[in-house]
Amino acid sequence: xxxxxxxxxxxxxxxxxxxxxxxxxxxxxxxxxxxxxxxxxxxxxxxxxxxxxxxxxxxxxxxxxxxxxxxxxxxxxxxxxxxxxxxxxxxxxxxxxxxxxxxxxxxxxxxxxxxxxxxxxxxxxxxxxxxxxxxxxxxxxxxxxxxxxxxxxxxxxxxxxxxxxxxxxxxxxxxxxxxxxxxxxxxxxxxxxxxxxxxx
Numbered sequence: 001x002x003x004x005x006x007x008x009x010x011x012x013x014x015x016x017x018x019x020x021x022x023x024x025x026x027x028x029x030x031x032x033x034x035x036x037x038x039x040x041x042x043x044x045x046x047x048x049x050x051x052x053x054x055x056x057x058x059x060x061x062x063x064x065x066x067x068x069x070x071x072x073x074x075x076x077x078x079x080x081x082x083x084x085x086x087x088x089x090x091x092x093x094x095x096x097x098x099x100x101x102x103x104x105x106x107x108x109x110x111x112x113x114x115x116x117x118x119x120x121x122x123x124x125x126x127x128x129x130x131x132x133x134x135x136x137x138x139x140x141x142x143x144x145x146x147x148x149x150x151x152x153x154x155x156x157x158x159x160x161x162x163x164x165x166x167x168x169x170x171x172x173x174x175x176x177x178x179x180x181x182x183x184x185x186x187x188x189x190x191x192x193x194x195x196x197x198x199x200x
Contacts, residue, residue, distance in 0.1 A: 002026050003124070004033065006049075006056035006066035011154040015178055016067065019187035023194060027065065035059040040082065045070065045121035048082055050133055058128035065190075069120040069183060071104075071156050073144065075111050084155075097155050101148060104159065114144040118160055118169075118182040122190045126198070134193040138185030153177060 001024065005013055008031045017027045030037070038055035040048040045068040052066035070084030080087040088099035091106070108114065117139050124134040140162065148158035150170030157169035162180070169177050178184045 002028060002062055004035070004056045004060045004062050004064045005029050006035075006038065006052035006064050008037065009154075012067055012069075012183070015181075015183055016065070016187060018178060019184065020065075020191065020194075023191060023199065025194075028062075030056050030060070033060050040068070043082060045082060045119060046123065046135060046137075049121045049123040050125075050135075053123045053125045053133065054128050054130075057125050057130070061127075063124065063126050065122065065124045067120055067122050067183065067186070069118070071116055071160075072119055073104075073108075073116040075108070075113050075115075101156060101159055104144065104156065105147070108144055114146075115141065116144050116160070117141045118156070120182040120186040122183075122186045124190060124194065124198075132197070134190060134197060136186045136189035136193055138182040138187070138189065140180070140182045140185065 003025050005027045008029055013027060013029055020027060035056055038052045042048045049066040049068035053064045056064035070081050072078045072081050086095055088103040089095050091103045093099035093103055120138045122136045142160050142162045145159045145161045145168055149168045150158055152174060153170045160169045162169060165172060169181060
């Protein structure tokens with residue numbers, strides 16, 4: 001089965017493709033089909049992911065999978081949340097993963113309470129009007145490191161310290177990270193939902 005991934009993020013594509021491979025599903029980025037990114041006007045991950053999935057399904061006539069993910073920092077009342085991708089732009093930087101990490105470290109320089117969660121919400125629809133979208137949420141809690149560690153992953157991985165491993169996500173081997181990350185947990189739940197609802 002071919003599914004449109006309602007994202008143009010190559011990192012997300014690689015991670016999700018590996019996780020959905022056991023189902024024999026082929027993910028295709030929406031950009032490859034000439035589909036523009038959807039608006040994300042909502043304040044929750046699930047609403048934005050659903051909007052993206054429906055947009056991609058409508059434009060492609062294929063089932064669609066969308067991921068809305070972000071970093072929720074306790075000291076910031078859960079921010080940046082759904083605005084994670086644009087976090088650095090609030091502080092005068094250009095949009096990029098590297099600048100997001102730089103801005104976060106600057107904003108947290110004098111903060112000792114560094115607990116944060118990485119959240120991934122996956123939504124899958126069979127078609128644009130699907131009344132029963134599949135929704136899977138994955139969440140990992142850790143601490144924001146005081147400096148970058150590791151070279152793997154993307155996004156905030158170099159500063160997301162996971163106590164159970166004693167390392168940041170960027171220091172973990174890809175297989176370990178994928179199995180235990182917020183997206184990995186959401187994808188495992190999504191695979192189970194797809195098996196039960198779409199493939200049974």
